Amino acid sequence: MSVQDPASTPKQTNSAATSPALRLGIIGCGAITNGAHLPAALSSPHIQLTALSDTDEARLRSTQLRFGLGSAGCADYRDTFERIDAAILALPNHLHAPIGCDLLSRGIHVLCEKPLAMSTKECEQLCRAAQDGGSILAVGYVTRFFPSTVLTKRLLATGFLGSLKSFDYEFGAAGGWAPLSGYNLARATSGGGVLVVSGSHFIDRMLYLFEDVQLRKFADDSHGGVEANCLAEVSCSLGDMRFPGRITLSKTHPLANRLRVTGEKGVLEIREGESSYVTFLPSLEETRHQITASAESAGPVEEDYFKVQLEDFVRAIFGGGRPKIDGREGSNSVVFMDQCYEIATRLDEPWVFSPLDRLRTAMPSETPASSSSQLTEAEVG
Amino acid sequence: MSTSIPLVLITGATGFIGSRLCEVMSFLGGFQPRAFIHSTASAARIARLPLEFVTGDLCDRASVEKAIQGCSAVVHLARGDKQVMRNGLENVLRAAAKHHVSRFVHVSSVAVYGNSPPPGSVSESAPAKRTDNAYGNEKLEQELLVLRYSRTCSLPTVILRPPNVYGPYSPFTLGLVGKLRSGKLALVDGGQNPCNLVYVDNLVQALLLSIWKKDAVSEIFFVTDAETITWERSLQDMAHALGLSLPRVERQELAQEPKKHVLRESLRVLPRVLLSGELRSVVRQVPLIHSMENSLYRAFQALSPETQEGIRLRINGPPRLHQKGETPSRFDAADNVIAAQNRRVAHSSAKARRLLGYTAPISYQQGMCLTEAWMRSARIL
Numbered sequence: 001m002s003v004q005d006p007a008s009t010p011k012q013t014n015s016a017a018t019s020p021a022l023r024l025g026i027i028g029c030g031a032i033t034n035g036a037h038l039p040a041a042l043s044s045p046h047i048q049l050t051a052l053s054d055t056d057e058a059r060l061r062s063t064q065l066r067f068g069l070g071s072a073g074c075a076d077y078r079d080t081f082e083r084i085d086a087a088i089l090a091l092p093n094h095l096h097a098p099i100g101c102d103l104l105s106r107g108i109h110v111l112c113e114k115p116l117a118m119s120t121k122e123c124e125q126l127c128r129a130a131q132d133g134g135s136i137l138a139v140g141y142v143t144r145f146f147p148s149t150v151l152t153k154r155l156l157a158t159g160f161l162g163s164l165k166s167f168d169y170e171f172g173a174a175g176g177w178a179p180l181s182g183y184n185l186a187r188a189t190s191g192g193g194v195l196v197v198s199g200s201h202f203i204d205r206m207l208y209l210f211e212d213v214q215l216r217k218f219a220d221d222s223h224g225g226v227e228a229n230c231l232a233e234v235s236c237s238l239g240d241m242r243f244p245g246r247i248t249l250s251k252t253h254p255l256a257n258r259l260r261v262t263g264e265k266g267v268l269e270i271r272e273g274e275s276s277y278v279t280f281l282p283s284l285e286e287t288r289h290q291i292t293a294s295a296e297s298a299g300p301v302e303e304d305y306f307k308v309q310l311e312d313f314v315r316a317i318f319g320g321g322r323p324k325i326d327g328r329e330g331s332n333s334v335v336f337m338d339q340c341y342e343i344a345t346r347l348d349e350p351w352v353f354s355p356l357d358r359l360r361t362a363m364p365s366e367t368p369a370s371s372s373s374q375l376t377e378a379e380v381g
Numbered sequence: 382m383s384t385s386i387p388l389v390l391i392t393g394a395t396g397f398i399g400s401r402l403c404e405v406m407s408f409l410g411g412f413q414p415r416a417f418i419h420s421t422a423s424a425a426r427i428a429r430l431p432l433e434f435v436t437g438d439l440c441d442r443a444s445v446e447k448a449i450q451g452c453s454a455v456v457h458l459a460r461g462d463k464q465v466m467r468n469g470l471e472n473v474l475r476a477a478a479k480h481h482v483s484r485f486v487h488v489s490s491v492a493v494y495g496n497s498p499p500p501g502s503v504s505e506s507a508p509a510k511r512t513d514n515a516y517g518n519e520k521l522e523q524e525l526l527v528l529r530y531s532r533t534c535s536l537p538t539v540i541l542r543p544p545n546v547y548g549p550y551s552p553f554t555l556g557l558v559g560k561l562r563s564g565k566l567a568l569v570d571g572g573q574n575p576c577n578l579v580y581v582d583n584l585v586q587a588l589l590l591s592i593w594k595k596d597a598v599s600e601i602f603f604v605t606d607a608e609t610i611t612w613e614r615s616l617q618d619m620a621h622a623l624g625l626s627l628p629r630v631e632r633q634e635l636a637q638e639p640k641k642h643v644l645r646e647s648l649r650v651l652p653r654v655l656l657s658g659e660l661r662s663v664v665r666q667v668p669l670i671h672s673m674e675n676s677l678y679r680a681f682q683a684l685s686p687e688t689q690e691g692i693r694l695r696i697n698g699p700p701r702l703h704q705k706g707e708t709p710s711r712f713d714a715a716d717n718v719i720a721a722q723n724r725r726v727a728h729s730s731a732k733a734r735r736l737l738g739y740t741a742p743i744s745y746q747q748g749m750c751l752t753e754a755w756m757r758s759a760r761i762l
Binding site: 174175182184185186193194221222223224225226227228229250251252253254255347348349350351352353354355356358359360361362363364 | 404405407408409410411412420421422423424425426427428429430431432434436548549550582585586587589590593738740742743747751752754755758759760761
């Protein structure tokens, strides 16, 4: 399906339950839009893509070319208002709240990329705007749609592991995701570092899987920028069980990339990104058992969970229900991340600090008066 | 950030030397680094700092011009393909000359002397010429380009030639770890030749001094650790940290790569490539070839088993059998760490000490302790 000429498409009401397709705009043509949202939208029979927006015109054109999309691209998202009933917001994090509120208050439904916003306060603004505008606000925590996530919840809740003792989650890779805008390099535009960029998916899942999650400790390696490594310790419960949990995240080195929940009967391991099965390692046995979410084995082509997420959003709009992760639920992970940064202490990095005193002598004893000054020893020494 | 602090453009700022230089500058405050980065994906380490980032491509003159605005000095650490090494460097040199920066520090390598450095290369005055080391040749071309700009444009340049740079995040260190763990690295002939090492912070000290020391201009410096460490000590220490034993071999036991006769070798390999499953699976998409392949296969099957075996033997060559009791060496003479153990020269940083005031403040033992602390944190140990 291609981008439609907006002039030929009348604006629908937000409760257009009879409409076969939702007029959708995608705001932001970065990596996630090109890699996930556009393919999902273009393959869904319930979507009529009517607008595409990015302030970077070269990026907009390149996206249009790549997907064979014609007209209806615009630099200013406000030019999409008349053409869309709903929007996917795939912008740098600091733009989620101002642009999301603008859309929601006009009655335009929003599926917002994770995290919902930069702070608890911004999340509240977005939820209020959705309420006032009578619009649906969904948050793009796509891994919640994985059958493995739902299966894990069911296994834990039904006592599959017996009494729970602890959980340990780690995710790390050197490099990785490279947002085209570079918003991830500054707290002002990302809201945080590895915790927000890599960790928010798990934090959302953790809050879904466990109850009464209380943050005990958080340490990171930020020195005025965004952290590349962090460690969080929590205490949580499930039924009448209370147990500790540990989260380790890194953007500088690889980690095991899995969640392990330890109970009296063994360990449940869920590999990061694995959508279809979980692995059970029974206590006192050298065996591993894969448990799939469905009796049917997964087919050769994996489900497009961005499409599943988008169709859940469409169902909520046409059906009048709530999306799987609505604004309120999506806010919870932001509240947790806010708490982390509030109590943050510094990770121990002796290789960073202990040599500094010995390097001080390499600095000029005085610095020149202006940045354009010459730096020769004669002038600074 | 104060504008009175001299602004230094750092290319290759996301590499392990560039990242550490940014860190030290940021913590000590004598210089204000402006990090030139190519991909935001690899910038996690320096994004921890409150730095100024400029995203661009060194091969694009406009982005280099933009990046250098207001800078007093440039430290060129960027590496990449031939385009980046040549055109990228020239773009930076041109912009630096145009903007009259007071210092251009270029990081080269002792590899300019090739795989068998001459005895005279104890000091930098030994002439470097093209050798069989491709990387060294590229670095030599770069040096010549830098010297040309120094001569013709009066650009105040400094060239540093570090040897193996070790420490946190070092590719050399990680390479040793990988090779020791895979069992492909051994100590050759007792490993009594010098390893030629510099701890990353010692190199950073030399870089900082090169930016402002008057006597540095137009000079080339080796930058090494204070102590001369043998390969035996270096590899033993690393193997010990990893809990591994270090194999010892004599040079004649190494697996020698046979001399290649390009034409004869190509003719020998060609039939195997043409008949490989990978190639056939691609070309059989052409219906004509698919039909020819079927006919050829049927014709081959019609041959006697002896004839079939004879054809297979001609294509694959005779099976490589070893004499009873003989095991092929798993240590490759061409491996760069094994080959480097044959170099007898210890490059001296006496000139850097004399003219720059370089002190190599981190001893080998301290450097290894800090490296091990990082390796534990990064789950390498």
